[in-house]
Amino acid sequence: MIGKKEIKNKKLEQMLPLLLEIIPGQAKRGIAHLFYPSEYQGKSISELAKIVLSKEVSLEEREIMKSIKENLEMGKLLYNGEEVSGDPLKYAVEQVTEANQKYYLVQLRAIGPQKGGR
Amino acid sequence: MVELAKKIVGNIEEVLIKDNFIYFPLLFDHEIEKEINNRAIVKHNEKFYIKGIDIHSLVENFDKIDKESYSKIQDRLYKKLFQKDIPHILKNSEYKLLNTLMLDVMPYFVGVGSTFKRKKLEREDIVDFIEKKIDIPKEYKQQASKLLDEAIYKEYIDIIKKLNLDSNITFLEGIIKKEQLENILTKAIEIKIIKEKKKEIEESINLIKENNAKHLALLLYFKNVKHFSIENFGFEKEESKYLVYVKLKEYALQDFDGQIYLFPPCKVGTYVSLTEISNPIVIDKYKHPFLRDYASNQRICIKDFEIKGDTLGEKIISVLEQGISTLLYGYFSTDFEGYRYLNGKDRYGPTLSFDEYKIKEDDPRIKSGEIIITNAPFIKVDKSYYKTEKKVPRTEFWGPI
Numbered sequence: 321m322i323g324k325k326e327i328k329n330k331k332l333e334q335m336l337p338l339l340l341e342i343i344p345g346q347a348k349r350g351i352a353h354l355f356y357p358s359e360y361q362g363k364s365i366s367e368l369a370k371i372v373l374s375k376e377v378s379l380e381e382r383e384i385m386k387s388i389k390e391n392l393e394m395g396k397l398l399y400n401g402e403e404v405s406g407d408p409l410k411y412a413v414e415q416v417t418e419a420n421q422k423y424y425l426v427q428l429r430a431i432g433p434q435k436g437g438r
Numbered sequence: 439m440v441e442l443a444k445k446i447v448g449n450i451e452e453v454l455i456k457d458n459f460i461y462f463p464l465l466f467d468h469e470i471e472k473e474i475n476n477r478a479i480v481k482h483n484e485k486f487y488i489k490g491i492d493i494h495s496l497v498e499n500f501d502k503i504d505k506e507s508y509s510k511i512q513d514r515l516y517k518k519l520f521q522k523d524i525p526h527i528l529k530n531s532e533y534k535l536l537n538t539l540m541l542d543v544m545p546y547f548v549g550v551g552s553t554f555k556r557k558k559l560e561r562e563d564i565v566d567f568i569e570k571k572i573d574i575p576k577e578y579k580q581q582a583s584k585l586l587d588e589a590i591y592k593e594y595i596d597i598i599k600k601l602n603l604d605s606n607i608t609f610l611e612g613i614i615k616k617e618q619l620e621n622i623l624t625k626a627i628e629i630k631i632i633k634e635k636k637k638e639i640e641e642s643i644n645l646i647k648e649n650n651a652k653h654l655a656l657l658l659y660f661k662n663v664k665h666f667s668i669e670n671f672g673f674e675k676e677e678s679k680y681l682v683y684v685k686l687k688e689y690a691l692q693d694f695d696g697q698i699y700l701f702p703p704c705k706v707g708t709y710v711s712l713t714e715i716s717n718p719i720v721i722d723k724y725k726h727p728f729l730r731d732y733a734s735n736q737r738i739c740i741k742d743f744e745i746k747g748d749t750l751g752e753k754i755i756s757v758l759e760q761g762i763s764t765l766l767y768g769y770f771s772t773d774f775e776g777y778r779y780l781n782g783k784d785r786y787g788p789t790l791s792f793d794e795y796k797i798k799e800d801d802p803r804i805k806s807g808e809i810i811i812t813n814a815p816f817i818k819v820d821k822s823y824y825k826t827e828k829k830v831p832r833t834e835f836w837g838p839i
Binding site for chain 2: 346347348395396402435
């Protein structure tokens with residue numbers, strides 16, 4: 321993931337699709353959903369996350385979705401260790417597909433803190 | 439040669455075989471007659487015998503009861519039947535465990551494949567990924583190619599087929615001498631050994647059929663290395679178990695009064711076998727509010743710890759996740775039940791200071807996002823926390839968590 325500072329310096333003004341991925345805990349893969357500009361413009365990151373979390377998932381993704389939802393029962397959606405809110409583009413990083421198509425990537429972690437103690 | 443029988447029946451020269459049990463002779467005693475109805479004592483040819491050992495059970499467990507004798511019988515038998523050592527890849531149990539670590543657990547913690555390609559990870563994708571990351575010595579690749587040729591097993595399968603092992607072992611009933619008992623037991627143990635070898639060969643063939651050369655080479659490599667790591671994930675072989683771990687980078691924790699502490703990197707691990715998974719531990723010498731001492735291999739103190747998941751892979755991931763989550767995010771609650779506060783105030787464990795971990799709020803590593811205060815989103819900071827917090831009496835609790 322890219323650092324916060326780097327994102328702030330970027331001007332994300334292009335009308336690109338946005339891939340939002342929600343990852344449970346320390347996993348490397350999560351549940352992703354591609355939003356076209358008309359679908360994400362004017363919406364907050366929380367609203368987009370709700371859409372991702374309510375989508376139908378494949379059999380292989382069910383376990384990931386279950387972990388995300390379990391974590392969010394007591395936890396939060398974080399970006400670089402901070403709770404997310406507001407404009408999704410604050411957390412976006414410009415990426416290029418193998419077919420040379422640009423898109424914004426937003427990767428959030430669903431963290432449910434495990435209490436220490438007896 | 440009555441070594442085996444002597445170990446079982448001692449100096450007794452004759453025993454009775456009845457219903458697949460060895461019955462030992464009893465000295466005559468009038469009281470015994472009263473016990474005749476008891477099925478443990480039988481009368482045969484005017485002599486009394488007491489029920490002793492189940493022969494089937496003895497044979498089935500003989501490898502555990504007398505390893506040395508078992509190995510001797512095995513060596514003698516293999517020399518007699520086979521010209522050279524039987525090739526095999528891995529024991530099924532070890533193979534299953536290694537495959538779980540490689541195909542299920544590792545890809546969870548290590549980035550395999552691109553973010554944009556959302557396709558399901560196939561076995562081949564994971565094998566290719568590992569192969570690119572590590573240099574597998576040629577010998578394992580050559581060994582794997584050889585093993586892919588099923589013909590190498592043909593000789594052994596033909597020999598075993600001729601032995602006709604399908605029927606169950608039956609034992610003739612009646613009085614037998616020690617020498618006869620030796621022959622019966624040896625024969626039964628030989629049949630057990632051959633049956634197991636047959637199963638092992640069949641499993642090896644199935645394994646070959648379902649894997650390609652690259653995958654086999656990796657399994658052979660994993661079996662022979664004591665330690666393997668890729669990015670932040672790794673495992674170490676320890677006798678019949680594996681210590682599976684995830685490396686954590688430096689992170690910071692905030693105390694209830696806002697003070698920030700920078701923690702060094704560490705490895706969070708769990709000991710796993712096909713049947714057991716340990717609680718998560720910190721492998722390195724480490725101190726933390728949820729560890730009792732400043733020592734290595736300490737169990738992490740987790741509230742409501744639970745092994746979740748249906749498969750072994752899911753269970754291992756759940757244990758590691760809970761261990762990591764406790765260390766990184768678990769220090770947040772006002773009903774805090776760890777061993778000690780970050781400011782050194784002890785609760786159940788020995789006093790340990792975290793003073794050397796203190797860093798300032800405006801530390802450049804925190805400001806730049808290089809180091810994350812992992813518990814910050816969850817903790818409520820109150821600058822006067824330690825001034826107003828009720829002093830918790832120190833208890834004498836030192837038991838396991």
